[in-house]
Amino acid sequence: MSFSRQVGTGLLLCSAILAGCGERAASTDAKAETQGAETAAQAGGDVSAWPKLEPALPKDPAVEARVDELMAQMSLEEKVGQMIQAEIKYVTPEDVKKYHLGSVLNGGGSYPDNDKFATPQDWLALSEAFFEASMDTSDGGTAIPIIWGSDAVHGHNNIVGATLYPHNIGLGAARDPELIRRIGEATAREVAVTGVDWTFAPTVAVVRDDRWGRTYESYSEDPAVVKAYAEAMVKGLQGEKNDDDFLRGENLVATAKHWIGDGGTMRGIDRGDNQVPEKELAEVHAAGYFGALPAGVQTVMASFNSWNGDRLHGHKHLLTDVLKERLGFDGFVVGDWNGHKFVPGCTVDSCAAAINAGLDMFMVPSDWKELYKNTLAQAQSGEIPMARIDDAVRRILRVKVRAGLFEHQRPLAGKDGILGSDEHRALAREAVRKSLVLLKNNDQLLPLKPTQNILVAGDGADNLSKQSGGWTISWQGTGNTREDFPGATSIFEGIEAAVEGAGGEALLSEQGEFAADSFANGEKPDVAIVVFGEEPYAEWHGDLSSLEYQLATKKDLALLKKLKSQGIPVVSVFLSGRVLWVNKEMNASDAFVAAWLPGSEGAGVADVLFTDADGNVRYEFTGTLPFSWPEEVHQTVLNPYHKNYEPLFELGYGLQYGQESLVSNELTEDGETYTDGALEDAWMLVSRPRAPWQLQIAEADRAPVVMAGNRAVSGDDENIIVASIDMESQEDARQIQWKGLRGGSVTLAAEKPQDLSRYLKEGAALSFDVRVDSKPEQPVSAAVACGEDCVAELPLQNALQSLETGEWSKLSIDLQCFVDKGADFSQVSNALALSTEGQLSLAVANIKYVPNAAEDAEIRCQG
């Protein structure tokens, strides 16, 4: 079954961006097979794959003369300083003065003085202090204003009390570029209050594999939508090119990110490798730049990902030949968070290759001083040509002059009434209404009359964190409570207001419980609205190995079924950062609304779900799918360019009130048990434990301790300590310390035993990265458990002894070895358990079962 859109604008596909979208279907599909050959052919790159663009702004002689004049006064030290962006936790105004730093940023969840509740005045004061330091020439040098950047990606989301708009995926459902422009404008105003000059937005990724943890930062899988929105958002944030206040006053400097191909990495792995031909890079992944560049976007952020194995931060062809020359970009390229360190031959504090490739400013949060020194030395030695330094600095100064930073007029600075103002919240609420997509409405259950008994259930109903997602006050969007959202409205609060005003009654019960006398009229609920969905995440922490919703627990499904079994009609409101496989939940719902991540104005949901007291529709559903919705769990890359495009709901689908459409209650329920298709690596711990696996400390006769945050300990004596540490990126590894007071294990355990027998059949190995910090003193084992009384244990001590202490190594074990010790892979309850009775300290990362890897495993067994 596949539902296509029946009314309205129809599919918005492959419009006028570039010709040739039609044939793309085949090339995307055939990609995997032809990849090897193409990679070799493209190593140099081909600018003719790209259309030629003129610079967005004509050269302004006055601006260029001003830049020349400044450059003539600057020493090499000052120039290199301009190319450095440090993070506010690691840099002071004194440093800015001394090193003439060009920029600062605050990372996700970083605030002045490390105070989450820092006021707009505190932000502004710090910004003024940085500005003054940058203009202070008492030690000599040239006064160049600093530029402060922040991720205002759905409103000014690092500051408590700001208006939070729906994340980009929800905006994509609105198909309304003018709305996006207004959101850009309102966001710029809130940011300007706090003295921040620059936002790292919009993200213009065109997503291919929906398992990517940043899918919600993308407007759509449709390049045409991304292009139109990129243009509108840049105009909203920066103002129109010809306006007097372009980039100034109430406007900001914007960033198109992440150049390029971030949304097309294999398997949706964040920071991974994009392997498409250059033509497809230009036609699909660059779509947003064809909107943002002509609109005059002043900065572009280099991406963490690589293209055919080469990291973007070191990619001269794509940064210089394509972006700056072919596409006429005359602003500056900023790096992403230490992104330069992944370029071959580079480290976090030394990377001439990135500058030589065309990076203009390093984003180097903490290690900026060493990087500054090394870059200076590389400029002095000629490893970085002086012409390249001058070009980079000229670009940075050009943007600073254009943005009026020297004049330092900040008309909105300190006007904190603008943050979270009624006007902005009304706009966000409008955006929420327009972002909702009605997928199922059997028997026309919606709209609801507000005069009824309404039971509101689900852990998303009264949960501002969950409705706001990642990049909300903290980087991951976790760790927030109600107090962190002053002025915001939860979805339940919106429902309550709609219902109570009209004579109905709304009862909130997360578990969907009610009693005979719960409602004043003594009746049972007329309908249940269940709000559920994904927990917040950001970047790679959100990468999935399966699109199956709640693979581990299915607890929301149980809630839906419980309500249905009581004869209560069920409306599901699904909060998510991407399309997911929800057939089971869909089957158990009478109506199903995709609400994405709506942000601070949850009342927009009730605006659409409820009529007025007389039964008149107040707001129609107008949202349509920005992404194709999968019917089968393995449809992870699903879009209309595919030959075999068989989604459950097509791109652009969305019902309206009154529209007849019966969605079957018997959609296929074969989820991850479905065994066709290629077997991919099974991820157990990659950055974080992957559902259904949980990291636990297990000791005899004690309840297991689940690691929920970034540290877990067993017992008062802390016999075992597990802590998150960094291997390649933040918190992607776990350090485990056994004190040896008693025996104990650290396990990757699933609540419900998992059938992994296919991995055994396909010659898989258990593979992980390990770093031994202190050699084991007593036996250590690696085990797989398969339900009660089924444990297959292998000695691991010799393997660990042979590794170099303090160094990361890879270790893999043929699954057959566990079978020889009695493992039954059709019911795995612990994918890995590491145990010892002695003292031991080691770190692990990237724990997976990898098909066809047994033959090359370090620990092999013949079977």
Ligand code: BGC
């Ligand atoms: C920062 C984020 C950043 C992330 C990336 C976090 O610690 O707060 O702003 O995006 O690291 O590596």
Ligand code: BGC
């Ligand atoms: C992210 C960027 C972000 C930067 C600063 C990075 O980890 O990839 O999108 O702008 O951090 O927070």
